[in-house]
Amino acid sequence: MKPKIIVVVGPTASGKSDLAVEIARKYRKYIGEVISADSRQVYRGLNIGSGKITKKEMLGVPHHLLDVADPKKVFTVAKFKKLGQEKIAQILKRNHLPIICGGTGFYIQALVDNIELPEVDPNPKLRKKLDGYNTDKLFSELQKLDPSRAKNIDPHNRPRLIRAIEIARVLGKVPRIKQHPLYDPLFIGIDLDSKKLREKIHIRLLFRMKKGMVQEAKKLHTKGLSWKRMETLGLEYCYLALYLQKKISKNALLESIESEIVKYTKRQMTWFTRDKRILWISPQKKKAMHSAIASFLK
RNA sequence: GCGUCGGUCGUAUAGCGGCAAUUACACGAGACUGUAAAUCUCGCGACCAUUGGUCUCCGGGGGUUCGAGUCCCUCCCGACGCA
Numbered sequence: 001m002k003p004k005i006i007v008v009v010g011p012t013a014s015g016k017s018d019l020a021v022e023i024a025r026k027y028r029k030y031i032g033e034v035i036s037a038d039s040r041q042v043y044r045g046l047n048i049g050s051g052k053i054t055k056k057e058m059l060g061v062p063h064h065l066l067d068v069a070d071p072k073k074v075f076t077v078a079k080f081k082k083l084g085q086e087k088i089a090q091i092l093k094r095n096h097l098p099i100i101c102g103g104t105g106f107y108i109q110a111l112v113d114n115i116e117l118p119e120v121d122p123n124p125k126l127r128k129k130l131d132g133y134n135t136d137k138l139f140s141e142l143q144k145l146d147p148s149r150a151k152n153i154d155p156h157n158r159p160r161l162i163r164a165i166e167i168a169r170v171l172g173k174v175p176r177i178k179q180h181p182l183y184d185p186l187f188i189g190i191d192l193d194s195k196k197l198r199e200k201i202h203i204r205l206l207f208r209m210k211k212g213m214v215q216e217a218k219k220l221h222t223k224g225l226s227w228k229r230m231e232t233l234g235l236e237y238c239y240l241a242l243y244l245q246k247k248i249s250k251n252a253l254l255e256s257i258e259s260e261i262v263k264y265t266k267r268q269m270t271w272f273t274r275d276k277r278i279l280w281i282s283p284q285k286k287k288a289m290h291s292a293i294a295s296f297l298k
Numbered sequence: 299g300c301g302u303c304g305g306u307c308g309u310a311u312a313g314c315g316g317c318a319a320u321u322a323c324a325c326g327a328g329a330c331u332g333u334a335a336a337u338c339u340c341g342c343g344a345c346c347a348u349u350g351g352u353c354u355c356c357g358g359g360g361g362u363u364c365g366a367g368u369c370c371c372u373c374c375c376g377a378c379g380c381a
Contacts, residue, residue: 167331
């Protein structure tokens with residue numbers, strides 16, 4: 001029997017963190033510990049802007065994989081998967097219940113389904129060279145190395161083409177993706193209608209501005225995070241970086257962040273709705289959710 | 299009142315006689331093998347359809363032309379300049 005875990009998913013601002021804490025505290029027999037699955041909350045110092053849960057909001061529930069990386073360096077799915085598996089093992093050893101909670105679909109898939117990622121380290125030299133090629137050339141290069149991968153890959157997506165070539169160079173080809181799940185997951189998805197979600201996004205944004213999101217970004221920069229790097233972090237940090245460099249106005253800052261977040265939630269939903277295991281729960285139907293969890297844990 | 303420039307698909311913009319009409323944003327749908335808040339694809343007048351077809355479109359009205367966002371006349375609206 002595989003160990004049981006709970007997975008809480010949903011778009012940004014839907015209230016995942018609170019729900020995870022609630023679940024962690026609800027079942028006395030199973031003491032819950034939360035593992036965050038968020039590609040930005042892993043970084044130290046990205047707090048308000050990434051919507052990281054505060055100590056107070058944790059209500060004593062242990063949280064893992066927050067603040068485990070230096071924002072100056074690139075964190076990856078592979079690292080996340082490794083750390084996540086370690087954390088889950090530790091939690092299970094204590095006889096506690098792991099609750100994975102986050103909005104980064106790829107991270108969740110990697111960890112929960114234990115997908116086998118090709119063990120090929122990034123090769124900066126090769127990447128630099130390949131970056132000089134035009135996209136058609138990258139594609140034909142991959143076709144030569146691994147025709148079957150070339151068939152499935154998006155021929156316009158340069159970063160993916162480069163990574164595929166990088167792998168094929170070392171392994172001869174890009175291995176077919178395999179998964180060997182280690183856990184028995186129950187997926188809970190937070191189901192909010194888009195109007196309600198937009199409202200929450202708006203209110204939350206204003207709240208975070210008040211809490212000092214701009215100052216946070218400024219501080220990150222004085223501590224050595226380059227504007228360029230901050231821009232690649234996306235959403236709020238991207239526009240905060242532009243704003244602090246005086247490239248956009250305050251109005252543009254707020255408008256851009258808000259509309260980018262809305263777009264991001266759509267991309268998240270595109271990912272999540274593909275996973276038929278997810279039990280979608282609207283906030284009014286929490287009772288049904290809890291009874292589903294209770295019977296799952298039996 | 300005179301003069302100049304301009305009014306194009308939600309917004310901004312291209313177009314200078316063969317056009318359902320460029321590009322960007324917004325919007326919608328979707329993909330996802332180590333940057334995943336990233337990266338990328340498709341659609342965006344309507345209706346049918348397999349390639350394709352039919353209709354309606356560029357401020358209003360009229361005209362020239364086989365054919366008009368595109369040229370001419372006129373009217374309406376806006377910006378700027380001169381009064």
